[in-house]
Amino acid sequence: MKILIIILLIVVILIVVGKRILFPRYEEIEVTGKYEIGCEDYWVTEDKEDPFLKDGSPREVQVRVWYPQNYDNPDTKLPVVIASHGSCGTIDNNRSLYREFTSHGYVVLAVSHPGHAFDTLHSNGKKQSVSMDYLKEMSGMNPQEKPKEAAALFAEWMELRMTDLSVVMDDFVEKVIQEPDRYKSADTSRFVAIGHSAGGSTALGMARIRTDVVGVIALESPCMYDIKGVENGDYIMDDSDYEMPVLNIYSDASYSHLYEWKQYRNNVKFLESENENYENIYYEGAGHMGLCDLSLASPILAGLLDQAKSEVEPSELLKRLNADCLDFLQSI
Secondary structure, eight states, rough: HHHHHHHHOOOOOOOOHHHHHHHHHOOOOOOOOOOOOEEEEEEEEEEOTTTTTOOOOOOEEEEEEEEETTTTTOOOEEEEEEEEOOOHHHTTTTTTHHHHHTTOOOOOOEOOOTTTTEEEEOTTTTTTEEEEHHHHHHHHHHHTTTTHHHHHHHHHHHHHHHHHHHHHHHHHHHHHHOOTTTTTTTEEEEEEEEOOOOOOHHHHHHHHHHEEEEEEEESSSSOOOGGGEETTEEEEEOOOSSSSSSSEEEOOGGGTTTTTTTGGGHHHHHOOOTTTEEEEOOOOOOOOGGGHHHHHHOOOHHHHHHOOSSSSSSHHHHHHOOOOOOOHHHHH
């Protein structure tokens, strides 16, 4: 019994120490705006089954709304930001960015995509983890060698995620009608869609299907929704211009590969276009996970996922990212 107790104590110590090492304490990035930040969760139920639960349950989407509590300029309404996380991301994927936006008066709707998120909290208190089927799809996909399979998966993922965002947007329009004093700054006729990785692909897709999306911020994201099929081993793309401002931000993970990775063909168009709607920024020395708050919450895990240690200090990179995104948002 003593030996078992000692073993259990050692295991507990290793778990605690390991967690501290993997997720060290860190100081939250200070916001630069003047408004106090409010935050709360709510849930939106879709009129369809959740394909990942496989028990007939309706799909329920968790929303974390960030809003300025003391907005003092009722004559000026601002676009509502709707945010989509990357594959296996979380509802707090770019928490520091959401807080920065809110401190300047914007309402931010951060959405968790059940099955695609690392975990999602449901209204009944239960958690839904990332789908094993989804993980298998991602790990087995090869966009360069097997474009037909990749195109089919891209279409499936975009349909699921974009439906989530559309339902949340429509629901929020009704919420503002019911609670106008809580969301004083929100102009629900204008949304800016943002996202990291697959979340940015979702944001770009929303600009194609909704006229109330007036801007897009894509953090290292291919235009998945623009891929309409495959012919002779190459993607058939909708390469028509976006009619609203688009900000694309890249790291070392993709920037040097944009011309060789077929799924990024429309991103190359953004780079080469003289269209004033398109803005492109490259952070040299940064990794893919440096463009989200995982780099701050767990530098070790972010480094492992990027297969390299970022040359840029996480908080400094995120401050730069937040400033660039805020400048873009305020220009809309």
